[in-house]
Amino acid sequence: MSAGTAPGATEPGGSVQVSQQGAIATVTLSNPGRRNTMTEAMWRALEPACARLADDGSVRAVVVRGAGTDFSAGADISDLRAILRDEDSGRHDGGAVAAGEAALAGLHKPTIAAVEGYCLGGAWQIAAACDIRLASSAATFGITPAKIGIVYPTAGIERLVRIAGPATAKYLLFSGDFVDAERARVLGLVQAVHPAEAFWGEVDAFAERLASRSQLSIQAMKDIVDTIDSAGGGEHGRAQLARANEHWQQLMTTSGDAETGVKAFLAKRTPEFTWNGGRDVQRHARQSMGTGDPAL
Structure with a gap:
């Protein structure tokens, strides 16, 4: 840009x-x-x-x-x-x-x-x-x-x-x-x-x-923190949080960032993360929680 x-x-x-x-x-x-x-x-x-x-x-x-x-x-x-x-x-x-x-x-x-x-x-x-x-x-x-x-x-x-x-x-x-x-x-x-x-x-x-940090981690944590902040307590809030966590845990296994980070840590070098999934990933996370908010 x-x-x-x-x-x-x-x-x-x-x-x-x-x-x-x-x-x-x-x-x-x-x-x-x-x-x-x-x-x-x-x-x-x-x-x-x-x-x-x-x-x-x-x-x-x-x-x-x-x-x-x-x-x-x-x-x-x-x-x-x-x-x-x-x-x-x-x-x-x-x-x-x-x-x-x-x-x-x-x-x-x-x-x-x-x-x-x-x-x-x-x-x-x-x-x-x-x-x-x-x-x-x-x-x-x-x-x-x-x-x-x-x-x-x-x-x-x-x-x-x-x-x-x-x-x-x-x-x-x-x-x-x-x-x-x-x-x-x-x-x-x-x-x-x-x-x-x-x-x-x-x-x-x-x-x-x-x-320089893992965007998978940052975008996941942003989504999870915002879910905690907006969903509140109670059964509905806990269900939203559980679905958000499940979505990001699954994505963690396929994004490659965890493998990159662990290898770099063991080799004592700075990791070079490449994942930057985009708002479609975030939209999917919201839809999986039943919000379907098109702004995200």
């Missing part, structure tokens, strides 16, 4: 750009001079960008970042009604925000939000939809619906509650207060904070590590 802009992403004032170096793809939120605020077209561009990444077998890890020195200051307020309106239902219950967030959360490959500068409002929903969040020590977070009198789409609130817990979610949502990177780490919003001067080197190194 060459550097460029995702199909349908470009419009005056903002774009979602997809580029690749080696096995690492980067999704860049770009709205120059506006701290990368997200227009409706930018939100809608996330879905085709994620579909493109899902189908590209050369991509083994994805980094989401903002252009310049900010991740994003959130949804473009001047475009807010269009952004939040669902075209099918006519209701203001998520619209383009919910679609973009769901596309990123549903991407079967490992995703890293690399947060520098401001990550505010709807931009947090993009970061939260990634598997792992790394922050620069200069990053600032804020979840701000109460400052402008809107109600966030429920998917974003649900994800925040799962990440940080209900009390912290209420604190952030009610107050709209900004928190610095270290406070965000303490609250559970990010997994690691790196010094600003070393941040991008740390992001690159971490992404390269993920790309």
Whole structure:
């Protein structure tokens, strides 16, 4: 995949750009001079960008970042009604925000939000939809619906509650207060904070590590963790988890990654994993659990 802009992403004032170096793809939120605020077209561009990444077998890890020195200051307020309106239902219950967030959360490959500068409002929903969040020590977070009198789409609130817990979610949502990177780490919003001067080197190194690992293991663990998180307890949840585990255990015997990893370990050399099964494998896993979700 060459550097460029995702199909349908470009419009005056903002774009979602997809580029690749080696096995690492980067999704860049770009709205120059506006701290990368997200227009409706930018939100809608996330879905085709994620579909493109899902189908590209050369991509083994994805980094989401903002252009310049900010991740994003959130949804473009001047475009807010269009952004939040669902075209099918006519209701203001998520619209383009919910679609973009769901596309990123549903991407079967490992995703890293690399947060520098401001990550505010709807931009947090993009970061939260990634598997792992790394922050620069200069990053600032804020979840701000109460400052402008809107109600966030429920998917974003649900994800925040799962990440940080209900009390912290209420604190952030009610107050709209900004928190610095270290406070965000303490609250559970990010997994690691790196010094600003070393941040991008740390992001690159971490992404390269993920790309070098077994994608069979990563994609299986992502699916299983997400199943545990979404299915909950009870008989139905346990059945879903058992079916997901069975699917991946069977695939482990045929993918070749386990044999590659064991041989490399015994020979004391670095394994070179080649499997990158794609979203069809993930879709099959979901269908075997009876969900049949076409987004995965």
